[in-house]
Amino acid sequence: MDKFKHKREQELxxxxxxxxxxxxxxxxxxxxxxxxxxxxxxDYVEKRVNNCPRIGEQTLCSECSTHCFAPNRRQKMQQIMRYSGPKLMLRSPVMALRHKLIQWFNTIQNKACNIF
Ligand SMILES: [Zn+2]
Structure with missing residues (x-):
């Protein structure tokens, strides 16, 4: 049983x-x-999410600082997120709140990740 199944599904x-x-x-x-x-x-993102070694952490793959995406995919995804992120948030206030929390967690995590 995959205990992170729900998170993976939500993320996807x-x-x-x-x-x-x-x-x-x-x-x-x-x-x-x-x-x-x-x-x-x-399809590419789906594969990455399903194989993410850090899925149990408080980040979305799309926001994870130790990205397993290839650089060109990552760039493309960031571009999409910059465009669609705010629109998605307007549509779903719950998602907006969740996103804020994740960003906050990420800020903390990024500091640790920069060491590597
Ligand atoms: Zn398209």
């Missing part, structure tokens, strides 16, 4: 939402389906 849901918003607005898709580029990125 967030990432999926963010990519959908970005793809719909920026790539002008219909919102129901992703363009091949975003589809491929989502």
């Amino acid at each position: 849901k967030t990432v999926t939402d963010m990519i959908s918003i970005y793809c719909r607005d920026v790539h002008k898709t219909d919102g129901g389906t992703l363009c091949p580029e975003c589809e491929e990125l989502l």
